[in-house]
Amino acid sequence: MEYTSLGRTGLSVSRLCLGTMNFGPLTDEADSHAIMDSALQEGINFFDTANVYGWGENKGRTEEIIGSWFAKGGGRREQTVLATKLYGAMPGPGGEEWPNRGKLSALNIRRACDASLKRLGTDYIDVYQMHHVDRATPWDEVWQAMEVLVAQGKILYxxxxxFAGWHIATAQAAAERRGYLGLVAEQSLYNLLARTVELEVLPSAQHHGLGVIPWSPLQGGLLGGVLRKAGEKGGRSADRAEKLTAAQRDQLQAYEDFCDKLGHEPGTVALAWLLHQPAVTAPIVGPRTAGQLTTALAALEVTLDADALARLDEIFPGHRTAPEDYAW
Structure with missing residues (x-):
């Protein structure tokens, strides 16, 4: 397994990040534990979750599953770089939603962190992430609350x-005024089909020294060979293929044909492409099964040469930062 620094920190993380969103809603506890064990055995040390995962009435369930896995011991917690998130509203006493149970007020940051630590069965979080920007809370309030958590040893980063590019810039400017490290990583939607972050977010992250952790690297399965799978199996893939526009179908057909030429699965190529992008630290892979984890790991062995990268840019045109993106 190849490792890299997370942004401008001394933290070494694997080039793939294990996303746990499916643990609970789609993957039961035993299978979730098996996937995490397999990931750790393969050298994946970077795990991502969020307090709201589990969804609906089961918010927090995913963190609980990770916590029960840590409780098995064997160095599981010590070997894992753990990232979780806050922002989404969590139920209050009695299960109903109460004020100050969401977003980024100092009160909710304190409350949400303590609740996540309890569910996760650990006394610290390596990377505590804001799931979305909170336009109503001043950055000095946010950073003061985060500084307290760092001082208490409850979070490290x-x-x-x-976040938008200007959100990152504003947050970092406020942190710098306080003498605080600020953000060390940004999670963004980024894949061959969704490349708008190349305009502002990626340049801002690189300028401010943030690692970039792309989520949905297969765009909900569209880059995983949706046309081929629709022909083979029907079901979910057939439903997705049916909803494609003619332009999307042509684009994805060209992509799948090119993957055949390369001799790799479409999902493997999509992940490998992200790993070739200089701003990217580690794409998030969210396997529902052990087999899907194995498929994701194959991307680490794929090298795309300049011609292959150029062909992928032809099929899925990207962006350059301003002013080049707007040049005639």
Missing amino acids: TGSSN
Whole structure:
């Protein structure tokens, strides 16, 4: 397994990040534990979750599953770089939603962190991430609350998710005024089909020294060979293929044909492409099964040469940062 630094930190993380969103809703506890064991055995040390995962009435369930896995011992917690998130509203006493149970007020940051630590069965979080920006809370309030958590030893670093480029810049400027490290990583939607972050988010992250952790690297399965699978199996893939526009179908057909030429599975190529992008630290892979984890690991062995990367840019045109993106 290849490792890299997470942004401008001394933290070494694997080039793939294990996403746990499916643990609970789609993958039961025993299978979730098996997937995490397999990931750790393969050298994946970077795990991502969120307090709201589990969804609906089961918010927090995913963190609980990770906590029960840590409780098995064997160095599981010590070997894992753990990232979780806050922002989404969590139920209060009695199960109903109460004020100050979501977003980024100082009160909710304190409350959400303590609740996540309890569910996760650990006394610290390596990377505590803001799931979204909170336009109503001043950055000095956010950073003061995060500084307290660092001083208490409850978190080591802070990160963001789904931030715009100017959100990153504003957050970092406020942190710098306070003499605080600020953000060390940004999670963004980024894949061959979704490349708008190349305009502002990636340049801002690189300028400020943030690691980039792409989520949905297969765009919900569209880059995983959806046309081929629709022909083979029907079901979910057939439903997705049916909803494609003619332009999307042509684009994905060209992509799948090119993957055949390369001799690799489409999902493997999509992940490998992200690993070739200089801003990217580790794409998030969210396997529902052990087999899907094995498929994701294959991307680490794929090298795309300049011609292959150029062909992928032809099929899925990307962006350059301003002003080049707008040049005639």
